[in-house]
Amino acid sequence: MADSPAELRAAFRSGESGPTSGLAPGHAQANLLVVSTDWAYDVLLFAQRNRDACPVLDVTDAGSPGTPLAPGADLRTDLPRYRVWRDGRLADEPTDVTDVWRDDLVAFLVGCSFTFDTALTRAGLPWRYPGRNVSMYVTDQQCRAAGRVHGPLVVSMRPVPEASVDTAVRITTLMPASHGAPVHIGDPAELGIADVASPDFGERAMFEPGDVPMFWACGVTLQAAVMASRPEFAITHAPGHMFITDVHEQT
Amino acid sequence: MADSPAELRAAFRSGESGPTSGLAPGHAQANLLVVSTDWAYDVLLFAQRNRDACPVLDVTDAGSPGTPLAPGADLRTDLPRYRVWRDGRLADEPTDVTDVWRDDLVAFLVGCSFTFDTALTRAGLPWRYPGRNVSMYVTDQQCRAAGRVHGPLVVSMRPVPEASVDTAVRITTLMPASHGAPVHIGDPAELGIADVASPDFGERAMFEPGDVPMFWACGVTLQAAVMASRPEFAITHAPGHMFITDVHEQT
Incomplete structure (x- = not known):
């Protein structure tokens, strides 16, 4: 499999899937959590108060699937696998969340070990x-x-x-x-x-x-806390199936 | 003037005032910005997106004048001087903001050079x-x-x-x-x-x-940005009149 973040994201966009450990060495990988604007302040504040666990790399504007961490990327398609949560329960594990995306959704990208x-x-x-x-x-x-x-x-x-x-x-x-x-x-x-x-x-x-x-x-x-607090709707990455950014690891 | 953060805060609480540069050496000083919950998400996200300028040290729960950065401190009285802003314009520069405090106010404490x-x-x-x-x-x-x-x-x-x-x-x-x-x-x-x-x-x-x-x-x-965006009400510290925390500088 190709090594550049953009090539890897394109492969995931076209349907390839798998864990991302060891891929695109030297580039930051990120946890994804998507909630409605109604939950965004509580989530951002939780991340701020628990920074060791939840170092926020970026937060998107409501409805936008793009991030400066990877210009041209689409957060709805470019991860290898997602989890869709309804009322805190796992509802689906798709490789694309375009069909459940909404204009009131905010995406949190959080650093990964x-x-x-x-x-x-x-x-x-x-x-x-x-x-x-x-x-x-x-x-x-x-x-x-x-x-x-x-x-x-x-x-x-x-x-x-x-x-x-x-x-x-x-x-x-x-x-x-x-x-x-x-x-x-x-x-x-x-x-x-x-x-x-x-x-x-x-x-x-x-x-x-x-x-x-x-x-x-x-x-x-962050994912565990949000699931415990049962928002009516959320999207996360599937464990180990991270978002690969263009940003270098030191950032 | 006494040197410990708690003694300095007590002096400010009793009405003493003055800039805090050089006081309580070794302890973190903080910028204060207080806005209503309606503005809190935009402020927190602005801080997150501009972290070099706005390293968030703590955000209080709505209405609470306390912070884990200085147990026992009262953010309404323990700074040497405040500024009260209405519609983005300076309305007052008191040494105590207890009389204008409200239950829907959130305080942001941001690192200071x-x-x-x-x-x-x-x-x-x-x-x-x-x-x-x-x-x-x-x-x-x-x-x-x-x-x-x-x-x-x-x-x-x-x-x-x-x-x-x-x-x-x-x-x-x-x-x-x-x-x-x-x-x-x-x-x-x-x-x-x-x-x-x-x-x-x-x-x-x-x-x-x-x-x-x-x-x-x-x-x-952060203060300049919030003033430019003209919330109906805000409180900040007066320039140079910071909140002195109990936290050591390295944190």
Whole structure:
């Protein structure tokens, strides 16, 4: 598959689908959440109050499917797979949402930890989930609520060789738009995670001897909170099927 | 005057007033903007879209005069001076806004470059505006608009000895909540500023031979944009009379 963000988006627009981990290395990937204008303030405020989990990269004007993060892209067609939610329940998982798009919809694009995987790999860290989705967990920590939007912090986890933990901290701390520094290193129980081998979203990661679990705040936090607050209608990306932007990872 | 944020806020609450530059060194100072809930989404989105100028530190729940940035503080009384705006025009400059406070008001607290002055001074940079307000200018660069809120970028300027320019860049780049890296170094004309000795807000700075003007995005950008868009009612801090938080400068 072609490597440029524009080519990848064109392929998804024409119906191709699949997870985006490892694609378009060096470019920012983004979580998508679409709600009606009625919910937009609560969502934006929730993101602002929980910035580690929800670093906002862009918010569209109502009805507009375009974003300066990728000029020419169409947010209704250019993701590999979507989820459509009605009253907080999953209603459909299409590869195109043009038919359910409305003029009162606002799209939130939120940073994704897939973005820093490239930097970690370049720094020599082994990638413990090639061809898979990352492991994600609902923690026992509550986010700061905003109006109707509330929910727990969701984290992603990567097994990192003990000698590389400092490198991973140093690199990700400088990438706040992709969740920044880890929220926890070491004991999953500190976050209320009973079994690291049973993620709540995504797939089980492969641990090697000497690996330490490192946890980062995850954009699924926003999706989980909005679903918990049951708006009458919402669209998100399907887990792991992110929006690939033209923006470089450092931004 | 006492040095702790809580003591300073108590003094302002009891009627003392004056600019806050140089006070409570090491603690974050904040711009204040208060609008009705009707305007809150446009303001928050404008801030998100122009983050260098408007790094949001906190947004209160409607009607609440409290903030986690300073537990126990009251945003209606604890700033040294306020400005009350009606239809975009200055109506009053009181030291207390309790009498005009309403249950539908939302307060935005936005990072201020006074916060990084301490770090610059600690690094050995001379302070070119002791006991004064910093120089601020309206530039010819337009911010990205959000709904009804639009306006030009406003910047603050500090004269910096040429040998210390790199130090100032290095320090402020790591403080994004206080506007981060400078937006321009050197020629004021590049920002459309005709005469650096005639600031649009604040006072004229003292240049020494060999000083280079360094420009940072300024929180007054948000105030200027909201005033230009003429909400029926708004409250801000008076220029230079900031809210002193309990939060340390690095946050």
